[in-house]
Amino acid sequence: GLDIPVSSEHEWIADFQPIIEQLGLTKWAFGVPSEELTTFKFGHFGVVPLTPTPGAYNNGAVDWIGMDPAGLFDAARSRPESPILIINHPSSSGFSGYFEAAQYDRDTGAGSAELWSDHFDAIEVFNESDFESNRGASVADWFSMLNHGYKFWAVGSSDSHQLRSSPVGYPRTCLNFGHDDPTKLTKEIVRDKVASGPALISGGLFMTVAGPNGEKPGDTVKVAADGTATFLVTVQAASHIDATKLEVLVNGESKSVEDLLPMGTGTGKKFVNQVKVTLDAAKSGNWVIFHAKGERDLAPLHPGRRPFAATNPFFLEK
DSSP states (O other): OOOOOBOTTSOEEEOOHHHHHHTTOTTTOOOOOEEEEEOSSSOEEEEESOOOOTTSGGGGOOOOTTOOHHHHHHHHHTSTTOOEEEEESTTOSGGGOHHHHTTOBTTTTBOOTTTOOOOOOEEEEEESSOHHHHTTTHHHHHHHHHHTTOOOEEEEEOOOSSTTTSOTTSSEEEOOOSSOOGGGOOHHHHHHHHHHSOOEEEEBOEEEEEOTTSOOTTSEEEOOTTSEEEEEEEEEEOTTSOOOEEEEEETTEEEEEEEOOBOSOSSSEEEEEEEEEEOOTTSSOEEEEEEEEOSSOBTTTBTTOOOEEEEOOEEEEO
8 A cells, every 4th residue: 555644734745756666667657745735724735845754743744833824835935845835726715725715806916914925836726627617716816916927837736536526637737848758857857847837737638839939838928020929839639539729818818719720630639720919018017828628528538527728828028
């Protein structure tokens, strides 16, 4: 069996890399030890990476008792691993959603004085759900923060608790390391890649987007003299997965929804669209994200789950 240490405060720390090595899977998998920092007052948070310390209280889990969010966030990020801090399922009701607990106001870009802190790095915008399901909640919160000048990156996680009702891997966060060799990875490399913003969120669809000069999500794109920039969007899917539409959102507003354009033949599906995006000259900061989706669900593998993919923002400048 797997011996995963669990604290008395329901905080989990797991280091799967030794298990991967024991099973001889290092050519195909790499594990990053981390913690879901669980409070009973103001939310759940991902601390990545965080290595268990055998013999320490709760195996070295970050202790939140008696701390406010600002102090807790700084304490977590100051650990020796220099972890990033992710706001998990931020818009959930009750104590499990930090944005709910902190009463985040989309108009002001801040929450209540007692609980609000912006000392975090990323947001689990997609938790066991797709873009459309979160459009009025965590997506709207994330867009609000981007419009207030924050650069918080989106991630997606399956947060699986039961194999049948919450399938593993829907959605997932995809990172491009420039190779496909897990033996070249370290927890620091994974941490830094998430922190720099190029993650793509995949829920059955896989999407890559490149700016006019090869820019990736998280990068700044210089627009042409007419205020436009052309992006190359590639969406891929297995043959049984529905993929139909591509949405372009600038500064949080949906600017276009167009058909995905099929390219090539084969057992899988591939779509390639060229998209021209226009900067809003009336705004001091501009950004664009891309959202692909299908209408039919992922049955029989994941009934009720809709296929989608989303990027992190590209920032537009004159």
